[in-house]
Amino acid sequence: MSLMPSIINGASMGAIYGLIAMGLTLIFGTMRVTNFAHGAMLMLAMISAYSIWAVTGINPYLLIIIIGPLMFVLGYCTQMFLIRPVLRAESDKNDPIGVLLLTAGFSIVLENLALMIFGADYRMAQTSFSNTVFTFGNSSLSAPRLFGLIITLGVSALLWVFLQRTEPGRQLRATGQDRNTAALMGINSEQTFAVAFGISCALLAVAGLVLLPFYYVSPSVGGVFQTRAFIVVVLGGLGSVPGALVGGIIIGLIETIAAQFMTASVTSVLIYLVFLIVLFVKPSGLFGTKLD
Amino acid sequence: MQLKLTKQQQLKKWLLIGVTLAILCVLPFMLSKAYFVHVAIMCLFWAYMSASWNILCGFAGTLSLGHGIYVAAGAYVATILLNTFGVTPWLGLFVSCVVASIMAIIIGFPIFNLRGAYYTLSTVAIGEGIVVLLTNFREWKISDDLIIKIGGAEGLTMKTVNSPLFMQWRGKIPYYFMILVMLIAVILISGYIKRNKLGFQLAAVKDDEDAARALGIDVRAVKLKAAVISAIFTALGGVFYALIIRFLEPAAVASGATMSNQIVFGAIVGGSGTVMGPALGGLVLNLISSIIQYFLGGSVQGLHLFIYGVIIVVMIIFKPSGFITVLEKLYYKYLGVEISEALEDTESEGESDGK
Numbered sequence: 265m266s267l268m269p270s271i272i273n274g275a276s277m278g279a280i281y282g283l284i285a286m287g288l289t290l291i292f293g294t295m296r297v298t299n300f301a302h303g304a305m306l307m308l309a310m311i312s313a314y315s316i317w318a319v320t321g322i323n324p325y326l327l328i329i330i331i332g333p334l335m336f337v338l339g340y341c342t343q344m345f346l347i348r349p350v351l352r353a354e355s356d357k358n359d360p361i362g363v364l365l366l367t368a369g370f371s372i373v374l375e376n377l378a379l380m381i382f383g384a385d386y387r388m389a390q391t392s393f394s395n396t397v398f399t400f401g402n403s404s405l406s407a408p409r410l411f412g413l414i415i416t417l418g419v420s421a422l423l424w425v426f427l428q429r430t431e432p433g434r435q436l437r438a439t440g441q442d443r444n445t446a447a448l449m450g451i452n453s454e455q456t457f458a459v460a461f462g463i464s465c466a467l468l469a470v471a472g473l474v475l476l477p478f479y480y481v482s483p484s485v486g487g488v489f490q491t492r493a494f495i496v497v498v499l500g501g502l503g504s505v506p507g508a509l510v511g512g513i514i515i516g517l518i519e520t521i522a523a524q525f526m527t528a529s530v531t532s533v534l535i536y537l538v539f540l541i542v543l544f545v546k547p548s549g550l551f552g553t554k555l556d
Numbered sequence: 557m558q559l560k561l562t563k564q565q566q567l568k569k570w571l572l573i574g575v576t577l578a579i580l581c582v583l584p585f586m587l588s589k590a591y592f593v594h595v596a597i598m599c600l601f602w603a604y605m606s607a608s609w610n611i612l613c614g615f616a617g618t619l620s621l622g623h624g625i626y627v628a629a630g631a632y633v634a635t636i637l638l639n640t641f642g643v644t645p646w647l648g649l650f651v652s653c654v655v656a657s658i659m660a661i662i663i664g665f666p667i668f669n670l671r672g673a674y675y676t677l678s679t680v681a682i683g684e685g686i687v688v689l690l691t692n693f694r695e696w697k698i699s700d701d702l703i704i705k706i707g708g709a710e711g712l713t714m715k716t717v718n719s720p721l722f723m724q725w726r727g728k729i730p731y732y733f734m735i736l737v738m739l740i741a742v743i744l745i746s747g748y749i750k751r752n753k754l755g756f757q758l759a760a761v762k763d764d765e766d767a768a769r770a771l772g773i774d775v776r777a778v779k780l781k782a783a784v785i786s787a788i789f790t791a792l793g794g795v796f797y798a799l800i801i802r803f804l805e806p807a808a809v810a811s812g813a814t815m816s817n818q819i820v821f822g823a824i825v826g827g828s829g830t831v832m833g834p835a836l837g838g839l840v841l842n843l844i845s846s847i848i849q850y851f852l853g854g855s856v857q858g859l860h861l862f863i864y865g866v867i868i869v870v871m872i873i874f875k876p877s878g879f880i881t882v883l884e885k886l887y888y889k890y891l892g893v894e895i896s897e898a899l900e901d902t903e904s905e906g907e908s909d910g911k
Contacts, residue, residue, distance in 0.1 A: 298673045346873065353876045361619045362876045364676065365824050368621075368817055369872060372865030379858030483858075487813070491684055494677050502673065529692040536685035543678050544666045 269403040270520040276409040278516020279416040282509035283471045284489050285496035286423060287464030293503030294440040294460040297347065297363050302493060303486025304371035304378075305465055309335050309472030311382050314481045317389050324389060324476045325411070331469040339465030343458040346370060351457075371486070378483035386480040394477045408477035419470050420509050423463075427505060436460055440503060495539040501549030510550060565891045572890070584732045593728040595846045597800060599839045600735045601793065606822035606838030607742045608789035612782045613820070614828035615755060617762030619676045622683030624815035625663075626787045628690065629656045630794025631804050632706070635714045638722065640704050645723040649795045656791030660783040668779045671765070683812055690806035711805040714798055723799055731800050738796065739835060742789050747831045749785070758782055762829070825871045827878020837878060841867070 284306060291299050312334070313327050347363055354360045396407035405413075427433040438446040439456045447453050471489075479485070496515050500507025515535060522531040542549065561569060587593050605627070613620050633655050634648040643651075667678055694708035706712065718724050725731060749755045757778045760768040769775050798804060808814050819838070826837020844867060848860040875881065 292673065296673070298676065346869065349873055350876055361617070361828075362824070362872050364619060364673075365820060366869060366872045369821065369865050369868035372861060373869060376858035376862035376865060380856050380862060384857065491680070494680065498674070498677055527692075529688055533685055533688050536681045536688070539681050540678060540685075543670060543674060543681075547670055547674050 266402060267521060267524065268401070269405075270524055271517060272400075272403055272405050273409065274517040274520030275513050276405060276413040276516070277520065278513035279413050279420075279509065280471055280474055280512070281489070281492050281496050281515055282500075282512025283416045283419060283467055283474070285493040285500065285508040285512050286420065286505055287467040287471075288493050289497045289500065289503055289505060289508045290436075290460050290467075291464050292497065293505075294436050295347075295351070295457050297351070297360060297367070298494075299464070300364060300368040300490070301342075301371040301374060302367075302464075302468070303488075303490025304374035305335070305338070305486070306468045306472055306489055307378060307481075307483060307486035308338070308374055309465075309469045310476060310479075310481045310485060311378055311483070313469075313473050313476055314387060314389055315382075317391075317476065324391060324473050325415070328470060328473055331473060332466050335465040335469035336462040340458045340462040342370070342465075343461035344454075347461070348454060348457070375483050375486070382483055384483060386482045388478075388480045389476045391477045406478060408474075412474040412478075415470065415474055419467065420505075423467070423505060426463075432456075432459060492535075495535060497549075498539060498547075499542050499549055501551040504549065504551040507549055507551030561891065561893075565893065568891055572887075580736060581733075584729045590728055593732060595843075595850075597728060597732050597735055598846070599842045600732070600739050601796065601800070602818065602822050602842040603835040603837075603839035604735060604739045604742055604796075605790065605793050605819045606826065606834035607739065607746060608786055608793060609819045610786075610823050610828055610830075610834040611742075611746055611749060611789065612779070612786035614823055614830070614834060615750065615758040615762065616779055616782055617829070618779070619820070620679045621676055621812055621816050621820060622679030623786075623790050623819050624683050624810040624812065625659065625686045626656045626790035627794035627797060627815055628686060628804075628806070628810035629659055629787075630791030630796075631798035631809050632690070632712070632794075633791075634795040635712055635798045635804060636704055636706070638717075639712075639715050640702075644721055645795055645799060646721070649792060652791045652795050653788045656787040656794075657784045660787035661780060664780045664783045665776075668776045668783075679816075680812060683810060683816055687806050687811045690810060707804065707806075709806065711803055714802040714804070716802065731796075735796055738792065743831060743835055745785075745789075749782075750831055754778065754781060821868050825868060825878060827880030830878070830880050832883075833878045833880035836880060836883070840879075 284302070288299060288302050291297055309331055313324060313331050316322075316327055316330065317324050346366060350362045350366050351360060354362050391408070393407040393411075397404050398407060398410055427437060435446070435451045435456050436459065438449065439451060439453050439460075443453045446456075492515060496511040497508060498511075499514060500509070500511030515538075518535060518538060519531055522534055526534075583596060584593050587596065605623075609620070609623050612618065613623075630649075630652040633652040634645045637643040637648040637651060638645060663682060667675060667682075670678055690706065691709045693706045694710075695706055696704040698704065716724065718726065720730075749758075757768070757773050760771065760773055761775050761778060765775055794809070797809065810816075818841075822838030822841045823834035824837065825841050826835065827833025841864075845860060845864045848863050852859050852863075871879070
């Protein structure tokens, strides 16, 4: 039995985990906030994209023109109106517990809002290319997964260029390194936080649209991806963007390759185990710098 | 609460405590429906859980989102002992406590090296890992005639014996008093810890871990002590949960969304780190959600949880230190103590004993 098909499938799914984790790690890297509403926001992107797709039937990938900016605004506003006041009140504390729970509470709000409007059903966007399969040698990959892999890698590269080569990107990194010094250099840290949050949500929009043609949509879909994203982020190093992509692919590979040898549920225990081992042995992760 | 009160103020304080206790004792007999008694029990249950969580996380300032595993330890151990071996929960609860303390030590030993988000994320991972394990193990075959049923995803039903010898009482009211006694016990012990050496050490760790270490506090040992106490109380809560619900589902007992996070929300809304705050927070939050569920439950799916979430978000934004701060002011006003004087008093005391 060849492992090649599961490696390709694992890499494509892992790249999406990586994309979701990138948003999480970006927020943590700049603001030191763990966003427990990340999964709920992904769900929101998927559900709104699904609803538009169900009405108009246009190619889900094109919906990024609508969903991307919408999610950016959502993230920006979440930071400005929800997180900022709590972050200010807790600025003297080492661990912003309140912010963390605020995002957890916000995820309950979002999930149940979606449940009220959308219902608890599982739905899937059957696009024209959902059932197309590409074959390479003796292994094959369905079209949505292949497109997903390409888009994910492209967006990751764009994010990398944005962070390294543009002025707002430099501001983000500077604020992440030391927000007080960055503020002395004339960077408005609260503005930067909001931009980081907005970009994180825009990345979720991309991830949501990529998932749409081959993954079911329901108000509870975020939970799975959120837990995976947490694991990926710690594996790659909290705050490290390339680490998120590599960590995502590693987790995706573990998931699909282990599934060849054991049941799916044992696989998820294995992933938690890998996560805990990484935490205890090297808490800064593969690419992270030591934070505390 | 460490004020030097005059005789009259002492009297007022005990009057308040007495009246509250009297109301709590009479309450179950005033409620017309068994359902209302059940709601009252669950309110006290969540108050108890939040207060138990607070002993570790509130006092030491760490955020554990995985306390559901201790609930599961208590509930599953007691139920399995009763179902498989016929051991009464009166004895089972001791075994639950032992199991929970061992878990707390095994988990706590490596995990207390981690800080902030790392600690929280690892508690999430351990919690979800345990849920997956419980969901997938239906039974444990030791030998041919000894098979321990764990239930798996279908859940585990506690055998009904209906005898006080097995902690299974007729009607709901005995359970009400059981959880009331447990709640009072955990509050008294929280207060005792807070006023004594362990409490001051925990407060120092919460304030600044490195400074506490520099002062000679063995941070990990202090946290482990608190973790064991917290785990034991949480596991006892788990035993109570098994007795009142009599049906254990891995997701409902141990998962973040239904158990661990709810415990934490109650504590935070009330005011984590204080003695009374978490208990009051857990009680009020559950009361509100029960009321919403009672009136709106069937109408729109998800509505009551939506409102619940909004309340949590609003509370954290506007009262990040919990509504206990408001109640504390009212309490001092009732006693007739000047507030500024009271604050000074507690602060100086904390400093002198903390070192």
